Amino acid sequence: MLGAIGLDAVQEITYRELVGHGAADAAHLAGRLTLPEKDVLQALYGLEHQGLITRSAERPDCWVSAPPAVALAPLLSQQRHELECAELAAARLADEYRPEAVAPGVRDLIEVVTGAQAVSQRFSQLQLGAERELCLLIRSQPLAVSAEENTAEVLAMARGVKYRVVIGREMFPGRGGGTVDLAGLAESLGRGMEVRVVDEVPTKLVIADGSLGMLPLSDPATEPAALVARSSGLLVSLVALFEQVWSQGLPLTLGAGDEIEEAPSPGPEPIDLQILSLLLAGLTDVGVAKELDLGARTVQRRIKRLMDLSGASNRLRLGWYASEHGWITRTQG
Template sequence: MLNAIGLDEVQESAYRALVGLGAAEVPELAHRLTLPEEEAARTLRRLERQGLAAQSSARPGRWVAAPPAVALGALLTQQRHELEQAELAAALLAKEYRAEASEPPVHDLIEVVTGAAAVAHRFRQLQLGATREVCGLVTGKPMAVPSTENSAEEQASTRGVHYRVVIEREVLNGPGSVSGLAEALGRGEEVRLAERVPTKLVVADGTVAMVPLTGRDAEPAALIVHASGLLESLTGLFESVWQQSLPLRLTPADGSGAALVEGAADGPDDVDLQILSLLLAGLTDASVAKQLDVGLRTVQRRVKRLMELVGVATRLQLGWQAYERGWVSRVTPG
C-alpha cells in the first residue's frame, strides 16, 4: 500500500510493526518480521534515511517510529511535487513535439509492434493511458492477451474509463469467458454480441488504435495507428459493428447467481429499471450507486443513455417518458 511513496514490502512491514510496538530493538523486530537481524538492521537504517524511524536517545539500541501523520505526510508531499514536475515535463515535451511536427510524416502515424510480450505491453499501455473511453472488437481467434488476463481493463474501468466492447459469439465458448464478461458488466461496461466480428480492434479515446497484423509468421504483431484518416476509418468500423450488435446483460439465474442474456438494443435493462425506480423514489445519484453497489459514474452514464434513448433533455422529462412507456409503475398515495 505504501509502495507509491517509495517503500518496499519489507520496509512497510517494518514500519507498521514499529508503529504497533511503539519502540523495539533489532532482535525483537527481526523476530516479529521473521528476518535475519542484519537485514532488520539494514531496513531500520533505510527507514531512518526516509525519516520514518529513529534511534532512541534515551535507550541506545532501541528504535522508535516517527509519527505517521508527519512522516508519511512529508513523503506524500514530496511524491506529489515530483509527480507535478513529471507532468509539467510531459506537457512541455508534448508542446515541443507538436511544434516540431504539426504535420508528422506518414511513418510517424503508424507503429509496428512485434512479439507477444511487446504486443501485450502496448495493449496494456493503451488502456491505462485512456482517460475517457476504450472501444474494442473481440474475435474468437487466439490472441496475444487473453481476456481473462487483462487486468488493465479492470484498473481503467475503476478509474472511470468507459468501455464499449463487441464480442464475437464464439468468444462465449472460451474458458472463463462468461465469468469475465459478467465481471465486466458488473463494473458498468457495455458489451454487445455479434455473430461475426471482422477483426480485433482497440481504440482509446478516439486518438489511437491497435489492430493485429496477420501473416505466415506465428509471432504476434500489431499495428498502432495514431490520428489519421486510417484511424477515422477504424473508428467508423467499430461504430458500424456496434450499431448492428445486440447488448449483453446480466439477469438473475436460479441458484447460480447471474446469467448472460442478449437484450434488445432499444430498451432499458434490469439495472436501468432499478436506477429509474430509485431516482423516481427521490434518491440521489450517490444513494442509488450505493444501493445497487455500482459506481456513481455508472449511474450517471446509464441515465444519460436513457435520456438519449427517449430523446429528452431533462431528468423530469425522462421520468415522464418512463411512466408513459411502462418502464416503471406510477405510484399513487394510498
C-alpha cells in the first residue's frame, strides 16, 4: 500500500512493525518479521533516509518511528492525486500510532530531532506538508541552505503556500555576517514571498499552518538539534513570538532591475500625533477621546501602535522617544 510513496515491501512491513510495537533493534525486528537481518537493516537505513524513523536517543542500536501524521504528510501532499491508496494507508497508520510506543521521554506534542540530516529533513517536511502558510524567523545562518530545502520552498509556493519570513539585518552584506543569498532572496520575492527585516531576530523558528513549529535547541558549535511542537501552549507562544517580530519588521521589495529595497519606516499618522500631544499635555485617555471625538478603545489602540513603532515599554519612554525623534514637533493636520 505504501509502495506509491517509494517504500518497498520490506520497508513497509518494517515501518508498520515499528509504528505498532515501538522501539526495536534490527535483530529483534528480523526475528519478529522472520526476515534476514541484513534485509531488515537495509530497510531501516532506507526508512531513516526518508525521515520515517530515527535512532533512539537512549539506545542508539534501536530504531523508533517518527509520528506518521508528520512524516508521511509531505510525501502524500506531492503525489496526492496518484497516491490515494497510500493516503488511506497513512491515515490508518496515524490511527494505530501510540505515543507510548516510542522511546522514553518522547511525548505526543513534543519531538526532539538531533543530527544535521534529521533536522534538515524535518524542515523540508514542514515545508512540503504545509497547506496554507509557512512563517520563518531567520538569523545567523539561513535555515534553507541545501538544494533540497530550496526545492521544497519552490514546490510549496507552487502549491499556493504563503511564506512570511523575517530576517535580521546582520545577515545582509556590510552588516556583519552577510550570509543572505541576495539572488536567491530576489527569486523568492519574485515568487510572492513576503519578507521583512528587523534589527535583531531573537531565534530561528519555523511554523507551518499554525499547527507545527520547529526551533533550535543547540548553538552552532554543537550537533544540530531542534524541537518540533504540535498544537499546544508552547506552539501558541511561538506563534505569538513570530507575530510580534513580524509586526516590527520593514518589508523588503523588488525595485528596478530586481534590486532588493527596504520600505521606509512607517511613522505616526497625523491623528496619532494629535493624540500624543494631548497625552503629553496631561490629558487622560478618556479626555483625549472626548477632545478628538474618538472612542476610548480607538485612542488606546493608537497609543499601542505608537509604542510598537517606538519600541517603548511604557508611556514615559514613549514621550522620551517622541521628543528625541521629533514626533511632537511635526505639523499636525
